[in-house]
Amino acid sequence: MDQQLDFAPCGYFSISDTGIIHSANQTFATMLAYERDELIGKHIESFMSMTNKLFFHTYFYPYMQLYGHVNEIYLSLQSSGRLDVPVLLNGVRQTRDGETFMDCVIVEMRRRLEHEKDVLATKQRLEHLVQETNETNHKLELLHQEYETKQRELMSVNLQLETLALTDPLTGLKNRRFFNESLLSHLSKFHRSGELFSIALIDIDRFKSINDTYGHPVGDLVLTDLARLLNTSSRETDVTARFGGEEFVILLAGADESQAVHVAERLRAAIEAATLGNLNITASIGVATITLEDTDDRLINKADQALYESKASGRNRVTHAMDLKAAE
Known part of the structure; x- marks a missing residue:
């Protein structure tokens, strides 16, 4: 970590999807009165009260999974002396080298701000719940057991949310968002190691006429059957996704x-030989292979142009983007 980030006027830490701290700057360590080595490898919730743990689970993780970022979360962390350190937190979910991290920046808040009234109201209700559990050890034990159960349920819900966010609901294939993330990962790997990869855009020929003639239920069946064929024909290392509409x-x-x-x-x-949705269909395909000049958008555009050429040349054929360049 460079010195500018290490001693920036704000705390920085990066955690895994499960909350384990992978890196932190010196400002963050100083803020909590810990040595940096004491933070790395620990769960971020190790530095929170019970109230803030519950709040973190009910807001931070689900929001990160759904939207990939959070802004201006107000919560308190606990220093090595068990003192509350009120902070304002921004975070973003990013993929680096095939792994997902949540990078967070915090600013210490010594004056309590009126911030996100609905979040504050939720926090106050949780604090009231925790105060009630302190009446007896028995109630505290019951709350702890309930918390453990809710934590497991939340982990399960978070996993379901992540799956739903990356899956096409009709075909069960990965969706365009997942494909785009995979494309960026392979593009980064290509620039590091030079490992080639290609993409193939597949579009069902005359799909509109299928819907117009047989109805959308039959059209949906064609899509799901084609998705099953593509998935079973792909290698484990390939990424097969629905790109949108009748395009894969x-x-x-x-x-x-x-x-x-x-x-x-x-x-x-x-595809031509198969019976999909009780119909015989064909598909046109556009292919592009990564080059040093390509970005993710440029590579997709090249494959899309190749697909357009396959359509314009009579459909039911494969065109590589290099064929277009050679024909110029």
């Missing part, structure tokens, strides 16, 4: 131009 996309890990075209042609033939 496959990220072919490690595939160069000729390999990607071979795979795409095999898929095209399999």
Whole structure:
């Protein structure tokens, strides 16, 4: 960690999806009166009261899973002397080298601000609940047991939310958001190691006429059957997703131009030979292979142009973006 970030006028820490601290700057360690080594590897909730743990679970994790960021959360952390340190927290969920982290910045707040009245009201209700549990050890034990149960339920809900956020509800394939995250990860790996990969955009030919002739239920059945065919025909290292409407996309890990075209042609033939939704359909495919000049948007655009060429050339065919460049 460079010195500017290490001694920035705000605390910084990065945690895993399960809350384990992976890194922290010196400002954060000083704020809590700990040595930095005492923070790394610990769960962030180790530095929270029971009230703030509950608040963190009911707001921070679900919001991060759904939206990928949080802004201006007011809560208190506990220093090594068990003193409350009120802070304002911003966080963002990011993927680095294939792993997901939640990077957080905190600013110490010595004066209590009126902030997010609905969040504050929730916090006050939780504090009242904790105060009531202090009446007897028995009530405290019951609350602890209830908290453990709720924590497990929340972890399960968070997992379900993450799955729903990354899955297409009709076909069960990964959705465009998941594909985009995977594409960025492979793009970063390509720039580090030079490992090639390709993408193939697959579009059902004349899908509108299927819906118009047979109805949307049959159209949906065609989509789900095609999704099943693509999924069973893909390798474990590939990423198969619904790109939108009748369009699907496959990220072919490690595939160069000729390999990607071979795979795409095999898929095209399999689609033509299959009965999907009790119909015989065809699909057009556009393929693009990563180059040093490509960004994620540029690579998708190249595959999309190749797909357009397959459509314009009579459908039911495979076109690689390099074919377009050679024809210019």
